[in-house]
Amino acid sequence: MIEAVRNKGLALTVLAAAQFMVILDATIVNVALPAIQKALGFANASQLQWVVTAYALVFGGFLLLGGRLADLFGRRRMFMAGVMVFALASLAGGFAQSPAMLVAFRAIQGLGGALLAPAALSLVLTIFKEGPERNRALGLWSMVAGGGGAVGLLLGGVLTQYVDWRWIFFINVPIAVLVLVMAMRFVPKSLPSARQSLDLLGAVTVTGSLMSLVYALAQVPTKGWGAGLTLGMFALSAGLAMAFVVNELVRRQPLIKLGIFKRRNVSGGTIMQILMPAALFGMFFYLSIYLQQILHYSPTMTGVADVPFTLTLIVVAGTLSRFIAKINPKPILMVAPLVVAAGLAYFARLPVHANYWTDILPAVALMAAGMAAVFVTVTVVTTEGTSQEESGLVSGLLNTGQQIGGAIGLAVLSVVSTSVTKADMAATTANAMLNPLTAKEAIAAAVPTALVHGFQRGFAVAALFAVAASVAAASVIKARKPQPAEVAEILETEAEAVPALAGASTEFPVAVGTGGRLLQDVYPRGRAQRPPAQTIDTRGSA
Numbered sequence: 001m002i003e004a005v006r007n008k009g010l011a012l013t014v015l016a017a018a019q020f021m022v023i024l025d026a027t028i029v030n031v032a033l034p035a036i037q038k039a040l041g042f043a044n045a046s047q048l049q050w051v052v053t054a055y056a057l058v059f060g061g062f063l064l065l066g067g068r069l070a071d072l073f074g075r076r077r078m079f080m081a082g083v084m085v086f087a088l089a090s091l092a093g094g095f096a097q098s099p100a101m102l103v104a105f106r107a108i109q110g111l112g113g114a115l116l117a118p119a120a121l122s123l124v125l126t127i128f129k130e131g132p133e134r135n136r137a138l139g140l141w142s143m144v145a146g147g148g149g150a151v152g153l154l155l156g157g158v159l160t161q162y163v164d165w166r167w168i169f170f171i172n173v174p175i176a177v178l179v180l181v182m183a184m185r186f187v188p189k190s191l192p193s194a195r196q197s198l199d200l201l202g203a204v205t206v207t208g209s210l211m212s213l214v215y216a217l218a219q220v221p222t223k224g225w226g227a228g229l230t231l232g233m234f235a236l237s238a239g240l241a242m243a244f245v246v247n248e249l250v251r252r253q254p255l256i257k258l259g260i261f262k263r264r265n266v267s268g269g270t271i272m273q274i275l276m277p278a279a280l281f282g283m284f285f286y287l288s289i290y291l292q293q294i295l296h297y298s299p300t301m302t303g304v305a306d307v308p309f310t311l312t313l314i315v316v317a318g319t320l321s322r323f324i325a326k327i328n329p330k331p332i333l334m335v336a337p338l339v340v341a342a343g344l345a346y347f348a349r350l351p352v353h354a355n356y357w358t359d360i361l362p363a364v365a366l367m368a369a370g371m372a373a374v375f376v377t378v379t380v381v382t383t384e385g386t387s388q389e390e391s392g393l394v395s396g397l398l399n400t401g402q403q404i405g406g407a408i409g410l411a412v413l414s415v416v417s418t419s420v421t422k423a424d425m426a427a428t429t430a431n432a433m434l435n436p437l438t439a440k441e442a443i444a445a446a447v448p449t450a451l452v453h454g455f456q457r458g459f460a461v462a463a464l465f466a467v468a469a470s471v472a473a474a475s476v477i478k479a480r481k482p483q484p485a486e487v488a489e490i491l492e493t494e495a496e497a498v499p500a501l502a503g504a505s506t507e508f509p510v511a512v513g514t515g516g517r518l519l520q521d522v523y524p525r526g527r528a529q530r531p532p533a534q535t536i537d538t539r540g541s542a
Helices: 008-040 050-073 075-094 099-127 132-162 172-186 200-223 228-250 258-262 264-294 299-321 329-347 356-383 388-432 439-475 484-492 519-525
Strands: none
Touching: 008 050, 008 075, 008 099, 008 132, 008 172, 008 264, 008 299, 050 075, 050 099, 050 200, 050 264, 050 388, 075 099, 075 172, 099 132, 132 299, 200 228, 200 388, 228 258, 258 264, 258 388, 264 299, 264 329, 264 356, 264 388, 264 439, 299 356, 329 356, 329 439, 356 388, 388 439
16 A cells, blocks of 8 residues: 655656666766776776676666565665665765775665666556556656766766766765655655565576676686686586575565566567667677777767767657557567667777767667667567566566676676787787887887777677677567457557657666566557556555
């Protein structure tokens, strides 16, 4: 049950502000990566990628658990707890004095996001009545979330260039304080449920397995594939993964009901949601470094250069959502990843001295258009035909897949890029030492070329991720064109809102817990369905 709402508009404003903070932080960090690397002494891109992956892995690994906690202990309580954890971790991250400190606090930020995001969306779904009222609320939610991605790009550049990179973390603190104060006044309480068990072991084992895997990959460029530490971490990852599977099979109320993967569209959609962010994370990670360290863009100009991605994505997603109910989505899922692959292949030929309009913008536009088409369509296909009892799980899997796929993909690309750059520099150093008088100058001059060569190879591998997603759509997904009667039913209740592809530049962490459908599912399908009965008690709710 949920108490009476004093002011629905202000309640939505508070919840959307918290979501804005989470999305802002996802995009604002990427622009500041070169400054962070220089200030804290990250040795290479393989280490620097942990600033992104630590947040994403913990966020994704604990997202489903966060939704369960909201059901067990009350949604407002977990929402406020998540905001507090996120704010304190942001404050500590701003004061970080070493790479290890920053990565640790980024992981804690991810935990805060995993607590607040599903609770916030569950509150929105229970505060607003099913139908036009809820559709309008979700439309505003999506616009705020999408705006957070664009604002983060620009604000990250401005703060990094004109203030200090630490303020990309400090800025979350006043926002969080305001959200907490307003939440106490305007966000309604909900009674906790005693009908769900807490699968903490599942969340810990799956997150530990993924972090061990990424750590093992991070050791490859420096220690090699056969090093004891590398092999040990791979073994630990495999062991924890097996423990997770066993735990999920024997628990009465597991974090993930593994039987759901027997459905081809759920399996295929989840695979695509892992592979596509794997390509996307790497693109923005390396593009930010390339623009600032190779082309010598200022942080502000780097943020401006990334804005066309967000704008293109919003336009394409909003347009496609109006027609997706009338067409067979499978061809889109087969072609859209190839559009992304084309953009990445275009990036794979980046020269050391590039022109933004001819060498960068076309690839950005291709990637944005392809990504928008994939994320809107895959959600429709994956959630089609799921019961209300299963919708929360399927939506959570899609969201979790985005975070985990992006983190693992970036780790793989870091191995490729760092290895190529290291090999090039080793060859250059060996040749330069033949003439010691000019060796130092020759080695310094070779650094940009070696870095760009590594970026090029990383973009090429990212393109393969996108191609693999297209193959998965062709071989696993089953879909058809809706019948006229189905189209008429959908159009009767079509929501007047654009899809929520939040944090467009690096992540799409649309808030999903066990208590609601993925936001994108609400928009293109036009069905703002009531959340699952076992996760949100609607007795006495709005």
